Amino acid sequence: DTGVSQNPRHKITKRGQNVTFRCDPISEHNRLYWYRQTLGQGPEFLTYFQNEAQLEKSRLLSDRFSAERPKGSFSTLEIQRTEQGDSAMYLCASSLVGQGTIQYFGAGTRLSVL
Amino acid sequence: AQSVAQPEDQVNVAEGNPLTVKCTYSVSGNPYLFWYVQYPNRGLQFLLKYITGDNLVKGSYGFEAEFNKSQTSFHLKKPSALVSDSALYFCAVKGQAGTALIFGKGTTLSVSS
Numbered sequence: 001d002t003g004v005s006q007n008p009r010h011k012i013t014k015r016g017q018n019v020t021f022r023c024d025p026i027s028e029h030n031r032l033y034w035y036r037q038t039l040g041q042g043p044e045f046l047t048y049f050q051n052e053a054q055l056e057k058s059r060l061l062s063d064r065f066s067a068e069r070p071k072g073s074f075s076t077l078e079i080q081r082t083e084q085g086d087s088a089m090y091l092c093a094s095s096l097v098g099q100g101t102i103q104y105f106g107a108g109t110r111l112s113v114l
Numbered sequence: 115a116q117s118v119a120q121p122e123d124q125v126n127v128a129e130g131n132p133l134t135v136k137c138t139y140s141v142s143g144n145p146y147l148f149w150y151v152q153y154p155n156r157g158l159q160f161l162l163k164y165i166t167g168d169n170l171v172k173g174s175y176g177f178e179a180e181f182n183k184s185q186t187s188f189h190l191k192k193p194s195a196l197v198s199d200s201a202l203y204f205c206a207v208k209g210q211a212g213t214a215l216i217f218g219k220g221t222t223l224s225v226s227s
């Protein structure tokens with residue numbers, strides 16, 4: 001499978017714990033995006049990387065959230081001191097550079113904070 | 115500010131009938147418009163996009179969409195619905211200066227046999 005891969009698919013954690021998600025993009029794609037989707041809503045942009053540089057962050061990305069993309073390959077999204085409001089589906093997408101390029105999405109990581 | 119509106123939470127059609135899922139947008143400059151479909155427990159799958167050119171765009175699985183600049187709309191259509199088309203559909207827009215996609219809230223399509 002050469003699509004976008006996300007792990008884990010599901011994560012259940014207790015409030016206050018830290019969690020980390022991983023995204024492996026399509027291999028030749030130099031842009032990588034993180035979105036969050038809550039029930040009944042469309043995905044909302046969190047941040048994106050071009051190669052290893054994090055170029056844009058949404059106001060939704062609080063100080064408890066951090067994302068990395070070392071060496072411009074896979075990316076990790078960490079949430080520190082999780083809160084119940086963090087419960088959501090976290091989606092990763094990748095694309096080539098260009099205004100009209102298609103973003104291809106992974107299956108997502110569903111986070112449940114108890 | 116950029117935004118996308120999908121005015122219908124749910125669309126119900128009978129198999130074999132034509133379907134339309136509505137989308138309107140607001141963006142500075144020329145828009146880049148996309149439709150995605152989401153099946154349960156799966157990620158978003160790309161259906162089609164409009165960048166420039168012909169206002170009628172054809173995409174995957176027999177879907178097409180019509181770009182209307184004056185009405186700022188990008189409605190998704192299919193001439194003959196299948197039960198397997200039942201899913202959640204998202205319209206998304208990106209402005210020329212932007213990178214992130216702005217999504218609508220989604221429309222659930224239910225096709226009955």
